[in-house]
């Protein structure tokens with residue numbers, strides 16, 4: 001089995017984060033020698049005791065306005081992957097020193113393609129795109145056979161990048177199409193098996209080349225039996241020429257195999273809206289799909305009139321369909337505040353790190369929370385602190401009233417230690433990740 005230790009050199013060589021000062025600092029929880037192999041620090045140990053852990057305890061107000069976040073130092077005990085005690089700090093305790101760093105829920109990258117990445121290979125910008133998604137499919141048909149030869153190793157490197165940026169979990173889409181067949185899935189499953197003690201993941205079987213445009217239906221049926229979690233899809237109208245047939249296939253496959261749904265929807269015109277409405281109707285007819293159905297990107301929401309945005313956001317919330325957004329900016333601004341207003345589940349992810357689609361993903365979902373805060377003007381202590389939920393997939397240390405709600409004893413010991421005084425600072429400054437603990441084990 002490949003070592004799960006993180007090579008610091010690999011980070012510096014490969015990471016686009018170097019320029020930002022993100023992610024390249026070895027864990028400060030361990031001594032210098034252990035820093036290159038953090039897991040040895042806790043090898044064979046199920047228990048971990050931390051001292052000098054900074055936790056948020058409340059807001060400070062001036063009148064109605066939150067003007068600061070109160071924190072304190074604590075001892076945190078972890079046993080068997082769970083937080084078992086949160087105690088007053090004891091600087092003299094025989095415990096691992098968290099050095100006053102802020103403990104937050106570990107981050108989750110909710111939309112990424114771990115199976116096809118150029119991360120780990122020499123720098124290469126994306127080529128000029130021709131022919132839209134169909135042009136990209138033709139390109140993938142050429143390059144995937146070569147990429148598959150190294151995809152297990154590249155996926156492992158990408159997981160290490162995500163860990164260095166504070167994520168211990170990802171929802172990864174994985175190509176299922178006639179060129180890769182089931183190999184992209186098998187290669188990724190190998191990588192995740194090698195990383196299973198330090199990283200969690202759920203998989204979306206993704207017919208990237210269209211369900212019918214390149215016939216992927218029988219492969220999708222096979223993939224649905226292969227330990228995946230979601231049935232994926234992509235632009236039914238523009239790739240497959242109609243909405244109902246591919247959408248019905250996806251819904252039936254999910255129902256027959258007791259899976260969720262997560263569909264890439266880039267289409268922004270009438271067909272995009274019809275696809276959203278079609279999915280809402282199918283989920284309402286099949287309530288078992290509520291809470292486990294998602295639309296990724298869903299750019300059409302950014303193109304609707306305000307009133308229509310509100311109507312669709314309400315319907316998405318009622319059907320418990322979530323939106324996974326990479327927080328695009330420029331020509332298209334997604335109505336994320338409207339989605340939150342109606343209670344739609346919103347997640348984010350890096351999507352592409354370095355690949356033939358683009359090279360923008362830094363690996364940090366904290367950076368996505370920062371981008372959201374900038375984009376929507378969330379500049380105050382309160383709004384910045386709320387923005388953290390984009391990185392943690394909706395877990396926040398304090399509720400809106402400033403009551404502490406995380407961590408509680410019994411919570412999963414999936415935590416990140418950040419060099420920041422509070423969530424608001426962490427989001428605003430994209431503060432450095434100092435350590436990551438997954439299921440009670442220091443993994444970065």
Ligand SMILES: [Zn+2]
Nearest residue numbers: 113173264351
């Ligand atoms: Zn994607």
